[in-house]
Structure formats: structure tokens, C-alpha cells
Amino acid sequence: RSNELFAMLELTPLADRRVGTFSTGERQKLSLARALIHDPPVLILDEPTFGLDVMAARAVVDAIRMLKEQGRTIILSTHIMRIAEKLCDRIGILYRGRLHALGTLDELKARFAAPDLEEVFFAAVESD
Template sequence: MLLVDSLTKTFSADENEVCAVDGLSFQIAPGEVFGLLGPNGAGKTTTLRMVLGLLEPDSGYAEVDGVRTADDPIAVKSRLGFVSASDGVYPWLSVREMLLYFGDLYGVDPDLAQSRCEELAKLMGIASFLDRRAGTLSTGQRQRVTLVRGLIHDPPVMLLDEPTRGLDVVGVQTIFEYIEHLRTVGKAVVVCTHRLDEAERLCDRFGLLHRGRLRYSGTMEELRTSTNREHLVEMFVDLMKES
């Protein structure tokens, strides 16, 4: 459902070339949660921006549901849902108005958008404040709205960038339940995070990024075999020592 092949991106900084993403390759099947993991500066967000078509790679490509980002970025965006730590709600719109607005942006039929809005609102527990102005919501409520917004057009692939950052225990549990729902309905899911303890609970497979390179990839058992370490934190500590 999502294929990343040899993605590479270099930036200029203080007259030096910095390779933010270096020949990155991975693929994700429907119903699979893939953790793209690494410390700050590892290249996670740069990778997501290239998949989304917001950054043009120097080489390599990303393909979503059979469509390459470089060939048809609009079609790719319609196949992607994106959730980040920044909620980005429109404060002067009601929650319902904002969700239907995003449905319209994605070309969803108005009647279908309305029914999906009601269905997802019940699923994520936001039905009681659908008609409240978004600017009056609490942090946790805004995060739930953002999760619904990412699914309003029913994309086959979901990208989650640091989705639990800044959330309390209840908010983090909401994210866990959301990801389990995505798995159940067959979405291909990428979770980018440096919260390695959470990743171990969430993900089916992992890609360990360090300085833009994919150092290890596989299930938890495969990573343990490759590294002789039990937990992701220990694996990354070893990577940091190497560098």
C-alpha cells in the first residue's frame, strides 16, 4: 500500500551538505503499523514530507496505493491521511463545519461526508461537541477532532507524526485506540516517533533511523536477533555510541 524506494534528500547548511535522508527504503501492507523511529534530526519528518509531496527528493520515490508522488501529487494526497502533534483546528468554525470543509477539499460527496462525520464522531467520542466552535475545545478534544479529520476522506494510508507529543495519559490512550482502529479496518499506518516505549506497544514492524539511514528494519523479534538487545531504547543507545 505504501512503497518507499531509495529516498534521498540533502540540504545545504553553513556551506556544508547535510544528508537528512540517505537511500531510505521500506514498504507497508494494508492493516500493518510501521514505526519509523529515531531521535530528533534522524530524518523522520523529512521522509513524511517527501511521501506527502511537500518536498521533492533528490533521488528515489514514494508510491501510495500504486501512484508515485512525483507523477501525481494530488492523487497521492487524496490517498493519504495525516495527523501530527499540531492540531491546526480552525477556531471560528464548529467541529462539524470544519470536518465537512475538509471532506469537500478532498472531493468527498456531501452526503457521504456527512454520514462519515457522524460515524467517526461516535467512534472517537466527539459527537457531543460536533456543533461547538473548535476554538472552545480542550487540548484532548482538539486532538480527537484532528484524528477524525485525518479519516474523513477514508484514505488507505495514514501518516502519524509524533501523535502523542504533549498529550496526557488519557490522550495517549486515545491515540492507541485510534491506531488499533486503523489496523482493524485495513489501513497502512506509519507512526513517526521518538517515544520508543510507546512504539513497542503500537507497531507491528519497525525501521530504526539514525542520521538519515535505516540501520535496522523488521519485527521486534527480528530486531532483537539483529542487535542482541531486548528493547528499542537499548538498540538506539548502541547506535548513538557507534556515531
């Protein structure tokens, strides 16, 4: 299982290195691998692309997408609207500890007459 996760997250070249030598991005990907090692049915991710360069972030997003396609339940917290648009079936807009809106991307865009999730966010928090 660890070899599969290392390949999925592009960590294989790091397998023989000490964790103390890993960059922030490499540590972030390793944390995701650790969370997945026991094949949990539900995965809770808080800012999974934080600290990652563009290539590493893409590998993590692709891995999350693959897990989603396998039927895994994923609860994702992110400030990067593009990632939420790509990965989430349902989106909750949280601001200052309060849920301002909940629905699919299409439902939210229709409800707030917004072209994308960023505009949905602003409309949702400003309407309350």
C-alpha cells in the same frame, strides 16, 4: 462517518463546541478525525499522541490499533518507544536523518541483543 470518528476518538461531547475552544489534545484528536474522514488507504501520522493527556493518548492509540486491524497501512513517526512497540509491525530506527536499523521488533531485539525498543535504539545508533 463523522459520528463514527467522533465516537472512536471520544470527541462526541465536543461536537457542538467551537474548535477555537478546544484544548491541544482535543485539536490533536480532531486532526486525526479529519485525516480519516475520507477513509484513506494509507495514513501518515507524525507524533499522533503529542499534547495529549493519558486518557486521550490511549483513545488515539486504540483508534490506530483498530485501523491497523482493519488492514489500513499506517506510517507512524514517534519518539515514544512504547507506542511503536504496541502498534508497529515493522520499525525503522531513524537518527540524525539516517536509517540505522529496520525490521520487526523481534528481529531488532535479536539483532542488537536488546530487551526492548529503547535499548535497540541506543544500540543501533551507537553501533554506527
